[in-house]
Amino acid sequence: MQLSEQEILRRENMEKLRELGIDPFPPEAFDVTAYAKEIQEEFNDEGDKPNFQDVSLAGRLMGSRVMGKASFAELQDSTGRIQVYIARDEICPGEDKDMYNKVFKKLLDIGDYIGVKGHVFRTRMGEITVHVTELKVLGKTLSPLPVVKRDEEGNVYDAFTDPEQRYRQRYLDLTVNPHVREIFIKRSRLVSAMRRFFDDRGWLEVETPILQPIHGGAAARPFKTHHNTLDMPLYMRIANELYLKRLIVGGFEGVYEIGKMFRNEGMDRTHNPEFTSMEIYVAYKDYNWMMEMVEKLLEYIAIEVTGHTKVEYEGNLINYAGPYRRLTMYESIEEYTGIDISGMDEAELRATCKKLHVEVDESMGRGKLIDEIFGEKVEANLIQPTYITDYPIEMTPLAKKHRSEPGLVERFELFVNGKEIANAYTELNDPIDQRGRFEEQLKLAARGDEEAMALDDAFLRSLEYGMPPTSGLGIGIDRLTMLMTNQHSIQEVLFFPQMRPQKKQEEAPEDTAE
């Protein structure tokens, strides 16, 4: 590998540290007693007894301003940055001035881990600063970090913004871009808030198979793999619904799973091949109950993550406090197109699609046609949280028939900012009806619908042993995180979004010297 000038220099600095008897990668622990953010927020220099008079901090050296025998430097720990003041005669009280003249001034580079001990004070310029009396090298960096500078007005210079580099070397992104770090902290808070909400209600977090013999529970193209010992194909799960329902059959009253799903489809601003979903099933409930539960859940999450029930997204202030507006699928289409499609058969729907300039093809059944109209004409208008309820039966083979409306099922989807973020049913627990629905899906598949669902005999068998009336819900965690953090790309809420493999370094052709 060809080393850059700066990489060579850093390796030389590492060796020079060793020559001075300093281990550039010391094994022993360093005792941390204070953090940058804590000091910035809590330091009080008024009165006779300022606090933080004996502190020990560790982190990366992120910049230094050397002024001869005294210097200021930036220390960045897991909580933020703080200035440190290093005077030669303070860290080198004796005759030996190597620690300042050589180690600090020459051999330390931006990014190196150091530990400092000292006391906190405020400089003439008013900056809260750690006055260092002891300096210790905790770890050398051999590659130069991107250097991002900010001035007093907060203007950023030389920002590290190239998406490819940021995603491929996320550790650098996290090191130099504090706002990126914030997004992932919020993501973690979101997931833990959700977990807490469910746990507090006594529902059980479970894990179900990722490798499945039949990819059921949703309509999507799967990743296929192979198990050697069993010599059989296995699929990475596209959904976990059919397994979670088996646990409800087994007697758990509420089960939920937060985990990765895998879909072998396109990648773009809102799709990654693997993504995180939360699915929950609660016995003896229906979709009306579930709508109220989701309102409480999202309001709770919004407060836990952002501190408010109203959260800005793409210039819209989204209000997560319930109750949310509810529209049936038919009502929503009538509202945004002026056309009542509730009584239409397939041929009339097809004509309506044409009139509305909605593109359709021959494989589409009645449900799919309605879904196309909805997707084209309604979806983008649903900015504030809105429930769309009561979907055509053809689109939803796992939901129970509507209690009063023939041809519909008890299903809702929640839309925020024109995007679906949750999907829920009163679950179908009649095994005979369920088998019939699967058979309808097989017919759609035969007609050319690639998204039609596969029939799962093991799941049907479990229903025959009796599943209590149940409501189920799925929420896309990545998309919810995007909403709660005002991010517009799924890649910004995934630590390591899927990328093309990096171009390999080509082998140098074997030149024959002349």
Next chain:
RNA sequence: GAACCCGUAGCUCAGUUGGCUAGAGCACUUGACUUUUAAUCAAGGGGUCCUGGGUUCGAGCCCCAGCGGGUUCACCA
């Protein structure tokens, strides 16, 4: 999968109709400076202009192909 845009120093970017030895700031090196803060001042090093072809007296710039990235669309959550 399709269209459009982009690729110049470690980072962020200039680079004129195609014309001298390819530039700036930061980073880096050397020196000065004991309360600075995008520290400052002085001097200096650093480039396969993504790769491979082509046009031309001459290509960072024009043409073709490839690689990588971004954006939009389609599919999906």
